[in-house]
Amino acid sequence: MKELEESGFLKGALSAEKQLALISGCTDLKAAVEGAAFIQECTPENLELKKKIFGQLDLIVDDNVILSSSTSCLLPTKLFTGLKHVKQCVVSHPVNPPYFVPLVEIVPHPETDPSTIEKTYALMKKAGQSPVKLNKEIEGFVLNRLQYAVISEAWRLVGEGVVSSTDLDLVMSDGLGMRYAFIGPLETMHLNAEGISNYCERYHEGMRLVLNTFGPVPEFSGEIEQKINQAMSEKIPVVPQQLDARREWRDECLAHLAKLKKQMKSD
Ligand SMILES: NC(=O)C1=CN([C@@H]2O[C@H](COP(=O)(O)OP(=O)(O)OC[C@H]3O[C@@H](n4cnc5c(N)ncnc54)[C@H](O)[C@@H]3O)[C@@H](O)[C@H]2O)C=CC1
Numbered sequence: 445m446k447e448l449e450e451s452g453f454l455k456g457a458l459s460a461e462k463q464l465a466l467i468s469g470c471t472d473l474k475a476a477v478e479g480a481a482f483i484q485e486c487t488p489e490n491l492e493l494k495k496k497i498f499g500q501l502d503l504i505v506d507d508n509v510i511l512s513s514s515t516s517c518l519l520p521t522k523l524f525t526g527l528k529h530v531k532q533c534v535v536s537h538p539v540n541p542p543y544f545v546p547l548v549e550i551v552p553h554p555e556t557d558p559s560t561i562e563k564t565y566a567l568m569k570k571a572g573q574s575p576v577k578l579n580k581e582i583e584g585f586v587l588n589r590l591q592y593a594v595i596s597e598a599w600r601l602v603g604e605g606v607v608s609s610t611d612l613d614l615v616m617s618d619g620l621g622m623r624y625a626f627i628g629p630l631e632t633m634h635l636n637a638e639g640i641s642n643y644c645e646r647y648h649e650g651m652r653l654v655l656n657t658f659g660p661v662p663e664f665s666g667e668i669e670q671k672i673n674q675a676m677s678e679k680i681p682v683v684p685q686q687l688d689a690r691r692e693w694r695d696e697c698l699a700h701l702a703k704l705k706k707q708m709k710s711d
Pocket residue numbers: 453455468469470486487488489490493514515516517537538539540
């Protein structure tokens with residue numbers, strides 16, 4: 445294991461209790477996962493690569509190890525169907541950067557055993573994460589469906605010249621994001637009126653009218669991509685040092701927010 449870590453081929457390592465193995469670039473899978481009760485695969489978002497790795501893991505693990513994927517969007521049925529240990533398989537989708545953004549989406553395969561879900565949930569809580577359980581798989585799970593809905597409309601609004609890229613991002617960071625850092629969209633509705641039903645009574649027509657103006661799925665290429673890329677690159681040059689410096693600033697903000705959220709914990 446130590447050799448693997450030093451080789452740089454193994455991102456992460458077995459946890460102190462030798463319970464958790466993070467799998468990314470292992471050259472010796474058996475050695476990397478020996479003694480692990482929970483294996484988190486973190487290789488690039490490539491279905492064939494992940495299927496290959498889970499196929500190899502399937503041959504070497506026993507009936508107790510949980511096999512988990514970090515995948516952003518690949519469905520459990522695509523990843524795990526046909527594996528001998530499919531009941532022990534699950535997606536545990538983290539959010540970047542996972543050390544400051546604690547959410548983890550736990551997504552089952554139709555054959556995932558309920559105990560696999562419960563053990564994964566318990567481990568993520570123990571690790572200080574904020575896990576949510578999806579009852580069934582869906583493309584993009586929940587976080588990326590919400591995130592891509594926002595990105596899709598952001599792309600359209602900038603592409604159609606309604607707003608600049610910078611101001612679009614401000615609408616999120618100094619507007620919606622302020623609230624969403626503490627309460628989600630449904631609780632926001634609930635508090636913005638006298639409860640959800642009152643909100644719907646007041647705003648359902650307006651919401652449907654606006655939503656009916658939403659256009660087709662953007663191509664995320666061409667002139668609009670160039671326009672947004674130019675705006676963002678002027679703000680943060682695509683230079684490793686500049687990107688890293690901005691990520692460090694982002695992480696410092698998230699660290700302070702995490703402390704504030706801990707202080708404000710209401711439940
Ligand atoms: N980066 C992000 O913000 C997030 C990523 N994810 C998901 O996590 C997974 C990993 O994402 P990243 O860390 O961004 O990926 P990445 O592209 O940075 O690669 C992760 C690791 O895989 C290893 N690797 C590359 N080719 C390999 C191969 N052929 N065989 C074995 N290992 C190989 C690399 O050494 C690297 O350490 C993906 O499925 C991604 O969708 C999920 C949430 C957020």
